[in-house]
Amino acid sequence: MSKNIQAIRGMNDILPEQTPLWRYLEDSVAGLLDGYGYRQIRMPVVEFTDLFKRSIGEVTDIVEKEMYTFADRNGDSLTLRPEGTASCVRAVQEHGLIGGGQPQKLWYIGPMFRHERPQKGRYRQFHQIGVELFNFDGPDVDAELIVLTWRLWGILGIRDAVQLELNSLGSSDDRARYREALVEYLSARFEQLDEDSQRRLSSNPLRILDSKNPDTQALLVDAPKLADYLSEESRVHFAGLKARLDAAHIPYVLNPKLVRGLDYYGKTVFEWTTDKLGAQGTVCAGGRYDGLVEQLGGKPTPAVGFAMGVERLVLLIETLNKVPAELARQVDVYLAAFGEAAELAAVQLSEQLRDAVPGLRLVVNAGAGSFKSQLKKADKSGALFALILGEDELNRQVVGVKPLRGDAEQQTVAWDALSAHLAACLAQA
Numbered sequence: 001m002s003k004n005i006q007a008i009r010g011m012n013d014i015l016p017e018q019t020p021l022w023r024y025l026e027d028s029v030a031g032l033l034d035g036y037g038y039r040q041i042r043m044p045v046v047e048f049t050d051l052f053k054r055s056i057g058e059v060t061d062i063v064e065k066e067m068y069t070f071a072d073r074n075g076d077s078l079t080l081r082p083e084g085t086a087s088c089v090r091a092v093q094e095h096g097l098i099g100g101g102q103p104q105k106l107w108y109i110g111p112m113f114r115h116e117r118p119q120k121g122r123y124r125q126f127h128q129i130g131v132e133l134f135n136f137d138g139p140d141v142d143a144e145l146i147v148l149t150w151r152l153w154g155i156l157g158i159r160d161a162v163q164l165e166l167n168s169l170g171s172s173d174d175r176a177r178y179r180e181a182l183v184e185y186l187s188a189r190f191e192q193l194d195e196d197s198q199r200r201l202s203s204n205p206l207r208i209l210d211s212k213n214p215d216t217q218a219l220l221v222d223a224p225k226l227a228d229y230l231s232e233e234s235r236v237h238f239a240g241l242k243a244r245l246d247a248a249h250i251p252y253v254l255n256p257k258l259v260r261g262l263d264y265y266g267k268t269v270f271e272w273t274t275d276k277l278g279a280q281g282t283v284c285a286g287g288r289y290d291g292l293v294e295q296l297g298g299k300p301t302p303a304v305g306f307a308m309g310v311e312r313l314v315l316l317i318e319t320l321n322k323v324p325a326e327l328a329r330q331v332d333v334y335l336a337a338f339g340e341a342a343e344l345a346a347v348q349l350s351e352q353l354r355d356a357v358p359g360l361r362l363v364v365n366a367g368a369g370s371f372k373s374q375l376k377k378a379d380k381s382g383a384l385f386a387l388i389l390g391e392d393e394l395n396r397q398v399v400g401v402k403p404l405r406g407d408a409e410q411q412t413v414a415w416d417a418l419s420a421h422l423a424a425c426l427a428q429a
Contacts, residue, residue: 008124008125009118009124010116010118010123010124010125011123011124011125012123012125018314020327020328020330021314021317021318021323021327022310022314024324024327025156025310025313025314025317026109026129026310028152028155028156029107029109029129029152029308032148032151032152032155033107033131033148036105036144036148037105038105038106038107038131039104039105039106039107040106040107040108040109041088041091041092041106041107041108042108042110043081043084043087043088043090043091043108043110044081044087045080045081045110045111045113046078046079046080046081047078047079047081047086047087047090048076048077048078048079049067049069049077049078049079050077051079051086051087051090051296052067052079052081052082052083052086054295054296055085055086055089055264055292055295055296056082056083056086056264057204057264062082062083062114065115066082066114066115066116067079067080067082067113067114067115068080068082068113068114068115080113081112081113082112082113082114083112083128083130083307084108084110084112084128084130084132084307085130085132085264085289085292085305085307086292086296088106088108088130088132088305089132089292089293089296089298089303090296092104092106092134093293093296093297093298097134098134098135098293098298098301099299101135102134102135103133103134103135103136104132104133104134104135105131105133106131106132106133106134107129107130107131107132108129108130108132109127109128109129109130109310110127110128111125111126111127112125112126112127112128113125113126114126119279119280120277120278120280120315121277121278121279121280121309121311121312121315122280123311126309126310126311127309127310127311128307128308128309128310129307129308129310130305130306130307130308131145131286131305131306131307132303132304132305133145133303133304133305134293134301134302134303135301135302135303136302136303136304137290137302138237138240139237139238139240139241139244139268140240140244141304142241142267142268142288142304143240143241143244143245143248145286145304145305145306146164146245146250146270147244147245147248147250149272149284149306149308150164150248150250153272156313156317156322157317157320157322158274158313158316158317158320158322161274161275161276161316161320162272162273162274162283163251163252163253163272163273163274164245164250164251164252164253164270164271164272165252165253165254165255165258165270165271165272165273166241166242166245166252166253166254166255166258166268166269166270167226167254167255167256167257167258167259167269167270168226168227168230168234168235168237168238168267168268168269169206169226169259169265169266169267169268169269169287170226170229170230170231170234170266170267171231171233171234171266171267172266172291173231174226174229174230174231174234175206175226175229175266177229178206178224178226178228178229179205179206181224181229182205182206182208182223182224183201183205185223185224186201186205186208186219186223187201189219192215192216192219193208193216193219194211194213194215194216196211196213197211197213197216206226206259207259208220209226209256209257209259210257210258210259220257225256226256227256234267237267237268238267238268241268252270255271258270258271264289264291264292264295265287265288265289266287266288266289266290266291267287267288267290268287268288268304269285269286269287269288270285270286270287270306271284271285272284272285272308274316276316276319276320277312277315277316277319280312282309282312283308283309283312283313283316284306284307284308284309284313285306285307285308286304286305286306286307287304287305287306288302288303288304289303289304289305290302290303328382329382329383329384330361330382331361331362331363331381331382331383332360332361332362332383332384332385332426333353333360333361333362333363333383333384333385333386333387333422334362334363334365334377334378334381334383334385334386334387334404335349335350335362335363335364335365335386335387335389336365336371336374336375336377336378336386336387336388336389337364337365337374337389337390338371338374338388338389338390338391339390339391339394341391341394342389342390342391342393342394343368345389345394346364346365346389347364349387349389349399349415349418350362350364352419353418353419353422356419356420356423357419357422357423357426360422360426363381363383365377365378371390375402378404379404383404384403384404384405384425384426384429385401385402385403385404385422385425386400386401386402386404387399387400387401387402387418388400388401388402388410393412397414397415397416398412398413398414398415399412399413399415399418400412400413401413401418401421401422401425403425405429
């Protein structure tokens, strides 16, 4: 007997009992972003590899170790997208959405792919919701991104479990001056650095700041501070962001070691973190990337955005027991019909009810069955009410309405009054 084929490690099925919470989260985000004037964009999951090498940086862990890259039949090097910002930038450039300084407020949702060691909250196929703004250069939109995420945490009931960490990376000139000072400081202590940091010293020294090695962190205590190398323009921008967050009463922690893992960030960077999920503590992160559009062949364009991990947010909602109770019920009404004539009438009745009661979740029994077996299926479905339609009810043009939860009595309702009766019952449930 041949071996059963299973899913690839780190690429998970999202089963029917899990999807209601996913849809709740996705719908909450979509409704919120609609309210802030953002429009959805959808990009392909496969791009030319060079897009990510040029945007993320060839010496980052993502490009060096984690991308799913392959040659297609034409010999082109293609990659399953490891993140969404580069694809979004490519799309808005290709379709002329940001030419002439056109402002764009966009969002997207979909799977991303990284070949990492799978663990709780970190998978090889994972899902992100991303937001990207183009041709806005002030701290006001940086603040808006943070304010709307703060509002989302309130909607989801997780506000008390997350913390905002904030930093400014300054301009490219600021970082160049700081990088020189940091490299000089760390080069004198090269032998004390961990192997990963030694490698990064010549390629991406700022990434050493968020090293997880305790010995390296001890060395960094007396290292030069990026804040001391910020230009006046960068300081004013960061001060403007903090002032707006203070005005919105959003608490934050300044983290001078927050640099983010992608090369394209500058000025504002931020992360929403939690201590409820173990090692995978970041649930949303982003910042400003004013140089990326030009880096990918476009004209200088201010840009800022963030991405949030759907799996981690779902896990956090579950961990905090913030799953809305109504998500447990996927069926409102179960229609049980007995006899061929009643089964035919059930087709007409069910469609009339769906027309008359918007949003009604109605299941019609399939496969016939006895009165007892159909009511057993109705109860197992989780429905609040069973509708009973047999030969007697059909002749009298009535339907039995049997509550399946609680101790209320069954009622007989006229066919033409059924929709109003059901709507009233469901409103009280």
